[in-house]
Amino acid sequence: MNTSIHIVAMPYPGRGHINPMMNLAKLLIANNSNILVTFVLTEEWLGLIGSEPKPDNIRFATIPNVIPSEHGRANNFVAFIEAVCTKMEAPFEVLLNRLQPFPTYIIYDPFLFWVVAVANRFHIPVASVWVMSASVFAVFQCYDLLKKNGDYPVNASENGDKLVDYIPGNSSIRLADIPLSDESWRTSRLLETTLNIIPWVHKSQCLLFTTIYELEPRAIDALRAEFSIPIYTIGPSIPCFGDDHITTLSTNHDDLDYFHWLDKQPKASVLYISQGSFLSTSSAQVDEIANGLKESGVGFLWVSRGENSRLKNMCGDKGLVLPWCDQMRVLLHPSIGGFWSHCGWNSTKEGVFSGVPFLTYPIFMDQPINSKFIVEEWKVGWRVKNEVKDDTLITRDEIARLIRRFMDLDSDEGKDMRKRAREFQQICQNAIANGGSSETDVNAFLKQVLEAVKP
Incomplete structure (x- = not known):
């Protein structure tokens, strides 16, 4: 060499x-x-x-x-x-x-x-x-x-x-x-x-x-x-x-079953959920999220490091619960309509680069400021939790209402947010x-x- x-x-x-x-x-x-x-x-x-x-x-x-x-x-x-x-x-x-x-x-x-x-x-x-x-x-x-x-x-x-x-x-x-x-x-x-x-x-x-x-x-x-x-x-x-690599990421997935499932879903109909690979929220809050997701009736792909079978039983049959996925390729898939994220910086960049709007659920360190940028500065997402207290439990009813509203492609606020997300995607592509x-x-x-x- x-x-x-x-x-x-x-x-x-x-x-x-x-x-x-x-x-x-x-x-x-x-x-x-x-x-x-x-x-x-x-x-x-x-x-x-x-x-x-x-x-x-x-x-x-x-x-x-x-x-x-x-x-x-x-x-x-x-x-x-x-x-x-x-x-x-x-x-x-x-x-x-x-x-x-x-x-x-x-x-x-x-x-x-x-x-x-x-x-x-x-x-x-x-x-x-x-x-x-x-x-x-x-x-x-x-x-x-x-x-x-x-x-x-x-x-x-x-x-x-x-x-x-x-x-x-x-x-x-x-x-x-x-x-x-x-x-x-x-x-x-x-x-x-x-x-x-x-x-x-x-x-x-x-x-x-x-x-x-x-x-x-x-x-x-x-x-x-x-x-x-x-x-x-x-x-x-x-x-x-570069564009060539983006094309490869979004189409070359013959070996991954979850992409076959995504291929069958309507455009922008699936909520992708990931709370990161390290820090986690309370088990009581995870239960509320899972039950709220089921009540919402929205299709989902949830990546969770543990308790996959328990979560799947709670969430119902409208989606998949996986221990891992190729996140960048998932976010670029046309069936993904939103990203529930802990707002780690890597996930934040991947979501913005993919032109996907966010539901932000930060936990620690830099994540709350990243959430602030998503919601207040770039206006490409909404907060799941507006309370500043750590011990505030968000109920399944609140979560179900929020998810249904967030994934409504016909609402004016949803259209505006998705338009902004596409504009920021273009900003990212222009930068490279x-x-x-x-x-x-x-x-x-x-x-x-x-x-x-x-x-």
Whole structure:
């Protein structure tokens, strides 16, 4: 393999971080065949994705797991984060020292802040790749403003509805939607870790956002004014690049039974439901969602990590309950008329790129702000839950009414929302086309990488 550029990719060991980093690696290779990417995974994640197809220019390397899989991140998220911050640096440095050819550039997830120090010791330039929205990064960048204005910590039951409008790069935000803003031990530890990564990002050679400039221009402009290093918007960093690939995603599914079922459904009649692969809502609320879905009479495809048979029994025979699906291809299917989403950033981008309207049900971290953008800024969706209190149970009757109204293709509000969704889909496609904002920034980043390897 004749490669002159060797990029090491170091993602945070979680699905929502690994996927966009891998999509970025594939995008860079598609733009320059002289790039070799060494993609670093923990042993656990190599076992999970090691057999997935990838370009020849991408190779996997492993470091030991940071925490036993039976005590994984879902069981103790704080312990997992702390292990990531303290136990991965040494084996990564050992790995870096024996890689051949010697790395010429590193791209890393900012939650692995220690990568910058390792890169400096090896005199390797490094790029931070933030896989949440730029608007959320802007909030963390200016978190001290919340403290100075007396708006931290937040008690959602008392002042969660209060709006703050002084965070650069963001319009008014409900305090309840600010990530990690309550005073519980768990979120306080996570906030301390998250705020610690910001100074390290400033020490990298550039900052990449897996977003599209036109989706978050205010945040990107504010951050570019604040940072002395280049900032590139290289999104959407999802598994589709260009019209040809979109066609492949939406039609090549002969081996997947659920697509045969989707093929038989009327256009825009199916509600796709996914609450993500990690965080979850209460079992009582899941029961209400399932029963409300049945009462609505709407066709559905629900991806759930557990209790599939129980959910299927509750939901009825109008749809499918699956443990996994190819989400991007599902969202692009013409029978999908809406997306019930937890509003993780990857799912948010995939839904917007597919031109599908949302029912938002955020749970944690960046998800409430992503929901705010969907509902208030882009106006391509509705909130399932308007209350800021975490313990508010939404009943099956409320859910059934909301779903029926949301999936009504003939209502004026539904037509307007779907028209907006199609407009934002076009914005995304324009960004990755020749001369688009993302295409331009990808080329600018690649130029910076090439400059770094010149003798």
